[in-house]
Amino acid sequence: MRIIVIVLICCSSLLGFTQNDKVFEQANALYNESKYAEAIDKYESILNSDTHSAELYFNLGNANYKLNNIAPSIYYYEKALLISPNDKEIKSNLSFAQNMTIDAIDKVPQVGFSRLVNNMVNTFNSDAWAKFAIGGVLVFVLLFLMYHFSYSTSKKRIAFVVSIVSLFVACFSVVMAFQKDNLDKKDNPAIVFVQESRVKAEANKTSEEVFRLHEGTKVQVLETYEDWMKIQLSDNSTGWIPSNDIKMLNIF
Missing domain, CATH: 1.25.40.10 (Tetratricopeptide repeat domain)
Incomplete structure (x- = not known):
């Protein structure tokens, strides 16, 4: 059956x-x-x-x-x-x-060490970094066995050096995989779907208006409260927008 x-x-x-x-x-x-x-x-x-x-x-x-x-x-x-x-x-x-959107929002550039790290992390997705880590561990194990059972001094030296390098690659890839996963979890983008939305300082209609957004603008959702969502723009401006005014990208 x-x-x-x-x-x-x-x-x-x-x-x-x-x-x-x-x-x-x-x-x-x-x-x-x-x-x-x-x-x-x-x-x-x-x-x-x-x-x-x-x-x-x-x-x-x-x-x-x-x-x-x-x-x-x-x-x-x-x-x-x-x-x-x-x-x-x-x-x-x-x-x-x-190019058809109205809002022109400057993007705050990343500089220094944080930019270097983020560029490196975003080179691959978390699954790819995990595969590199597994590959590094496998190579380390094989070369360690070669080092242990080899009688040649030169082969032992080469196996030892390469095994250490592969272990470093594995550990580095694990760190990158976790970092990429954390970045992906924080990435919560949405698109404004109404012709014009009034973004408030607080999550209520009577709150002060901080700025307006128009259709097609991309925002990052930071948190949700009832029918409101706290958003952040690429210039780091924040505010509360009605949840019906935007559409989440990560929901399939």
Whole structure:
């Protein structure tokens, strides 16, 4: 009975993938015919089936960009980058979409040692750093065994030196993996989805307005209180924004 259930689940999953492929092709055809709104409906129906891919989000960004939908185009390009962070075409189209935004917010540059560390940490994701750590440990074990069982003095010396280096690489990679994981947990971006949002000094409507944001602006969410979210901009300005005014990027 369990085998039958597993087979049925596999068949239904395969059928779902096949159906989504057909819908994706239909959406692409509509896009090529300049029927962007209809294409968006097709793409979003695939998202509703809990299917996510960089290509899907990229095409959604393109279709919204064609309709001058600033916030959705930026949102979907950013989602595509989360899945495929090194894709140059996504980055290029995102920069075009960001040129349509109103808010010009300066970015506080990182300098000195902190910049060097963050650049190094962000070279790879946490999984890649973990793989480097495992590889370093394996190399260390193999070379340590070679050192122990080798009778040649020169081979022992080489095995010892390289094993120490591989152990250092493993330890360094572990530190980088944990640091990258911590940075990713702190990274909580969102996109402003309303035409204009009034950001308050405190989490209530009667509080003093500190600044205004417009659609398409990217913010970092620091904390949540009831129907409000505390945000931070790239220039380190902070304030409270209604949670309905923004859309989180990390939620799939």
